[in-house]
Amino acid sequence: MDMMIAMSRIADRYGLDLWIWYPALDPDYAETKHVDFALKEWEAVFAKLPRIDAILVPGGDPGHTHPRHLLPMLERQAATLRRYHPKATWWVAPQGFNAEWLSEFYAFVRTNPAWLTGIVHGPQIRVPIGELRKQIPARYPIRNYPDITHTIRCQYPVPEWDTAFPLTLNREPINPRPEFMKRIFHEALPHTIGFVTYSEGCNDDVNKFLWSALGWNPDADLHETLRDYSRLFIHPRMAASFAEGLFSLERNWNGPLATNTAVTTTLQQFEALDSAATPAVQQNWRFQQAQYRAHYDAYTRARLLYETSLEQQAMDRLRTASELGSLRAIQHAEEILERALTQRTAPQWRARTFELAEALFQSIRMQLSVPFYGAIATGRGANLDLIDTPLNNRLWLTTQFERIRKLEEEKERLAALGELLEWTNPGPGGFYDNLGDPSASPHLVRPANPGLESRNAPLTGFADITNPMTRTWRYSWMNHTETLWDQDLTLRYTGLDPASQYKVKIVYGGERTAAPLTLTANGRHVIQPDRPKPLPPEALEFAIPAEATRSGTLELRWTRPPGGGGNGRGIQIAEIWLTPQ
Numbered sequence: 159m160d161m162m163i164a165m166s167r168i169a170d171r172y173g174l175d176l177w178i179w180y181p182a183l184d185p186d187y188a189e190t191k192h193v194d195f196a197l198k199e200w201e202a203v204f205a206k207l208p209r210i211d212a213i214l215v216p217g218g219d220p221g222h223t224h225p226r227h228l229l230p231m232l233e234r235q236a237a238t239l240r241r242y243h244p245k246a247t248w249w250v251a252p253q254g255f256n257a258e259w260l261s262e263f264y265a266f267v268r269t270n271p272a273w274l275t276g277i278v279h280g281p282q283i284r285v286p287i288g289e290l291r292k293q294i295p296a297r298y299p300i301r302n303y304p305d306i307t308h309t310i311r312c313q314y315p316v317p318e319w320d321t322a323f324p325l326t327l328n329r330e331p332i333n334p335r336p337e338f339m340k341r342i343f344h345e346a347l348p349h350t351i352g353f354v355t356y357s358e359g360c361n362d363d364v365n366k367f368l369w370s371a372l373g374w375n376p377d378a379d380l381h382e383t384l385r386d387y388s389r390l391f392i393h394p395r396m397a398a399s400f401a402e403g404l405f406s407l408e409r410n411w412n413g414p415l416a417t418n419t420a421v422t423t424t425l426q427q428f429e430a431l432d433s434a435a436t437p438a439v440q441q442n443w444r445f446q447q448a449q450y451r452a453h454y455d456a457y458t459r460a461r462l463l464y465e466t467s468l469e470q471q472a473m474d475r476l477r478t479a480s481e482l483g484s485l486r487a488i489q490h491a492e493e494i495l496e497r498a499l500t501q502r503t504a505p506q507w508r509a510r511t512f513e514l515a516e517a518l519f520q521s522i523r524m525q526l527s528v529p530f531y532g533a534i535a536t537g538r539g540a541n542l543d544l545i546d547t548p549l550n551n552r553l554w555l556t557t558q559f560e561r562i563r564k565l566e567e568e569k570e571r572l573a574a575l576g577e578l579l580e581w582t583n584p585g586p587g588g589f590y591d592n593l594g595d596p597s598a599s600p601h602l603v604r605p606a607n608p609g610l611e612s613r614n615a616p617l618t619g620f621a622d623i624t625n626p627m628t629r630t631w632r633y634s635w636m637n638h639t640e641t642l643w644d645q646d647l648t649l650r651y652t653g654l655d656p657a658s659q660y661k662v663k664i665v666y667g668g669e670r671t672a673a674p675l676t677l678t679a680n681g682r683h684v685i686q687p688d689r690p691k692p693l694p695p696e697a698l699e700f701a702i703p704a705e706a707t708r709s710g711t712l713e714l715r716w717t718r719p720p721g722g723g724g725n726g727r728g729i730q731i732a733e734i735w736l737t738p739q
Contacts, residue, residue: 163206170209177212177354178203181220187227196231201238210243212275214303214354217263218254218724219282225255225263229271236273247275251303252290253282256723257644260284264293274298279346280356281305281313282725284643286613291349302346302353306365309333310620311669311725314342317617318596320415321637322462323455324620325547330539332451334364334404336380343372360524361539363444364404381405391444396431403427403448410455414597415462425456425507443521450514450526453507454545460504462549468494469550476575484571488559495552508545515542537624547623553630581632587655588737594618594637594667602639603648616641619730621668627694628668635695635732638667642726644718651712651736658738660702662714666691667730673718675729679706680713688719695732701739712736 162178169176180200184192204210215232217225229250236248252263267274277294279287280303291300305313309331310324316335323331346353355362355369364387371383384401392400406424415421428449432440439445472491479487502508515531518524525533526542533540555578562574584590592598596618605615619640621628628636641647654660662685666675670693677686677700685700692698706712718728 159203159206162203163208166207166209175211176207176209177214178207178210179214179216181216182223182228182231183220187223187231193231193234197234197238200235201242204239204242210239210246212247212249213239214249214251214278216251216253216278216280217259219280221254225252225259225266229263229266233271233273248273249276249278249301250274251278251280251283253280254723254725255284257284257721259723267294267298270295270297276301276351278303278354279350282723284613284723284726287346287349299351300349302350303356304342304346304353304369305356306335306339306342306369307333307356307358307362311622311727314338315617315619316411318413319411319618319620320413320418321594321620321633322415322458322549323411325549325623325636326458326544327454327541328544328623329537330358330361331541332361332447334448334451335408336364336368336384336405337408339365339368340372340380343369344376347376359539360443360447360522363447392442393436393439396435396439399427399431400445400448403431403452407448407451407455410451415459416466418459421455421459425452428452441517441521443518443524446514446517446521447524450511450518453511453514454541457504457507457511457545458549460507461498461546464503465498465548465550465552468497469552469555472555473579476579479572479575484568484575485563487575488562492556492559495550495555498548498550498552499546511545512542535624537622544623549633551633554632557630584735584737586738587658588735589651591649591734592634593639593731593734594620594634599639601649601651603650613642613726614645616645616647619667619669619727631668631695635665635668638669638730638732640667640727640730642728643722644720645729647716647729647731649714649734651714652710654707654710654712655738656708656710658707659704660707660712660736661699661739662702663697663699663735663737664731665695665697665733667732668693668695669727669730671728671730673722673728676717678715678717679703680711681715682706685714691730697733702736 166176184196187193217228232250239246252260255263276299278301279290283290287302294300308329309316309319310329352373353369355366357366367387368383371378381401384404385397388400389397406427410421410424412418432449435445472494475490475494476487515526518526519531525531526540527533528536528540528543536543558578562571565571565574582590589601591601593602602616616639619638621631621636639647672690674688674690675686676684676688679685679702683703683706685702716729722728
């Protein structure tokens with residue numbers, strides 16, 4: 159409360175509008191006692207702040223109250239607010255609403271309540287901002303509340319992000335995304351009167367300035383904006399070079415990391431900047447943030463290449479098990495995989511990343527680690543704690559080796575090793591898709607021009623690596639294809655043998671979602687009736703009726719019950735095999 163009062167006073171001195179994000183978190187506003195409690199609690203805040211210009215109440219994320227109970231309570235809160243701040247405005251965001259709640263929200267707003275000033279479009283709203291504008295009466299402006307701070311499980315995930323990054327940088331990394339931010343801005347611009355960006359801290363500092371510049375001038379040149387940023391905050395002599403480095407950091411995240419050689423070039427750019435920097439610039443937290451990302455990205459790519467090679471060597475050793483013996487082959491394979499820890503690659507980049515994390519803690523108390531700097535959680539920006547997350551199947555293979563060692567017969571052990579070696583092989587006439595890898599999912603149906611919020615198209619999602627349960631999963635289970643809310647997910651196969659009967663084996667994605675899924679073949683045959691996916695992931699097999707593939711074409715379509723709310727995530731598939739029986 160002391161900080162809120164101080165911030166309100168500072169905003170008033172500057173003549174800045176002060177918006178307050180105020181979620182409604184009491185258990186149930188259908189009960190009078192909870193409404194009375196909220197009225198007293200909120201009034202105490204309104205009375206203490208010297209300036210309030212607007213209140214934004216999200217319907218969800220967080221929040222969990224049906225609009226028929228939430229909105230009457232907010233009407234009473236608005237009356238209280240205006241006793242202390244007569245010109246203050248009142249805004250509501252229908253975040254997290256399911257289809258029924260959103261429909262009731264529309265109906266309420268169409269009654270033209272006088273206390274409501276406008277609507278806010280933010281994360282976890284079922285409809286795109288253009289659709290929301292169509293449904294809301296013209297008298298109510300829409301303000302945008304875009305998520306500029308997260309990279310996965312969010313409103314605007316990094317498109318087709320290489321799995322190595324979400325496993326390490328995770329959800330709240332230092333994330334300059336100038337080109338993508340401009341696309342988001344212009345997609346929403348025709349439907350809104352402006353924005354208040356959604357941030358979790360200083361990791362999105364560059365994005366904040368981009369949005370401010372575009373809000374002032376939608377035609378602002380990104381390069382000149384970042385040169386201004388660099389000129390002001392870093393050093394005039396570094397304006398162009400540091401700005402170009404920020405663009406390079408965004409390009410580090412484009413496409414498969416293994417083939418993105420520009421990541422090393424980006425690091426070289428920032429190493430040259432560091433060599434030319436004065437001590438004052440080197441101690442500048444914005445300079446340190448960019449250096450941290452450049453070193454972290456380069457180290458992650460070096461590890462990915464190295465650990466991929468180690469796994470290939472280990473699997474080659476397992477292929478000699480019939481000559482070496484299964485137990486000896488397993489031992490050799492484990493020794494090779496362990497080199498990721500005993501013979502690290504690029505140790506100088508790793509060490510420098512730790513130095514920069516310490517520098518950021520000293521300069522602005524940035525908390526990039528839980529044990530070192532007291533961060534709230536690993537998934538809350540503490541990506542230093544994830545810097546050595548395995549980027550291959552080392553931990554999964556280790557658990558499989560433990561299981562195989564317990565088998566009594568050598569032929570059983572050899573057969574089990576054979577299954578590991580042939581994991582992705584669908585056999586003659588079969589098909590395999592790794593759906594978390596956009597380059598390895600040829601049968602996935604993707605619509606053209608899906609838009610930036612991915613409500614009508616599949617996108618790449620990721621398991622939560624901060625959950626200890628996930629750490630020994632296969633690498634291919636760490637990612638998946640997913641769809642949001644009511645959108646189905648479809649795979650299409652052609653060139654099938656009409657005389658064969660096929661079976662499908664599925665590993666669903668590893669995020670905890672309760673939505674039951676239904677799988678149908680060619681729109682007629684129910685293959686998997688309404689059931690939730692298993693967690694932890696396991697392979698499920700289903701027979702495909704011969705009639706479904708008699709034409710040589712098969713369409714597999716997953717659906718979930720329509721109308722759900724929350725974050726919308728539900729259909730998630732990691733791997734799939736279609737094989738002739």
